[in-house]
Amino acid sequence: MHARIVATPLFRNRPRNLQIVLGGVLPVIFGVIAGVLIGASSAAYWIWAVIAALGAFLSGFEHRDGWGGADRGFFGGLFYGIALLVAHAIVGTHAKVSLGGFPPFLVVITALVGMLLAAASGRIARIERAKDGIVFADPRDAR
Numbered sequence: 057m058h059a060r061i062v063a064t065p066l067f068r069n070r071p072r073n074l075q076i077v078l079g080g081v082l083p084v085i086f087g088v089i090a091g092v093l094i095g096a097s098s099a100a101y102w103i104w105a106v107i108a109a110l111g112a113f114l115s116g117f118e119h120r121d122g123w124g125g126a127d128r129g130f131f132g133g134l135f136y137g138i139a140l141l142v143a144h145a146i147v148g149t150h151a152k153v154s155l156g157g158f159p160p161f162l163v164v165i166t167a168l169v170g171m172l173l174a175a176a177s178g179r180i181a182r183i184e185r186a187k188d189g190i191v192f193a194d195p196r197d198a199r
Contacts, residue, residue, distance in 0.1 A: 064181070067118040067128065078115070083132040083170075086111065087139025094140065095149025102153070108136060112170040116177030120185075125178020126171045133170020137163035 067075060086108045093101040112132055116125030141159060144151065155162055 064117050066120060067115075067124070068120075070118075078118075079128060079132060080135055082111070083108075083135040084139040087136035087166075088143040090136070091140040091143025091145075092147055094144055094151050094153050094155075095147055096152070098152040109169065109173055112173040113177050116174035116179075117181045119174070119178040119181065121182040122175040122179035125181075126175035128178075129174025130167050130171035132174070133167040134163060136170065137166030140166070 067079070070078070086104075090101060090104050090108065093104050112129050115128055115132060116122070119125040119128060141155075141162060144155075
């Protein structure tokens with residue numbers, strides 16, 4: 057696995073438009089789909105949520121360490137959660153999965169889960185790069 061991690065380009069080195077798509081647009085699209093699915097089928101919603109969580113985890117590999125992954129995962133989860141709630145409100149269906157007593161709190165949960173997943177893979181990436189002798193002492197060194 058570590059050969060792929062070492063070869064993964066860092067998010068900060070990707071073109072700005074791709075950063076916007078990967079870090080912002082994609083989580084919003086995933087959140088919109090989850091917002092529709094939450095009113096259609098609990099099974100479909102949970103399957104989609106697992107796929108989104110996998111995406112959050114994989115996104116951390118594009119960062120130099122767990123801290124960079126945490127930032128990306130936090131904002132990806134935040135965008136995902138907001139888009140989920142907005143899409144669900146627009147569709148107007150009854151949620152097949154509990155949104156809790158205060159649905160906006162779901163945004164906090166999705167942001168924290170995204171942060172933890174991406175931080176974990178960012179940390180793994182840092183360890184694997186270090187095994188190959190690649191260490192970024194300063195974030196600017198990764199350019």
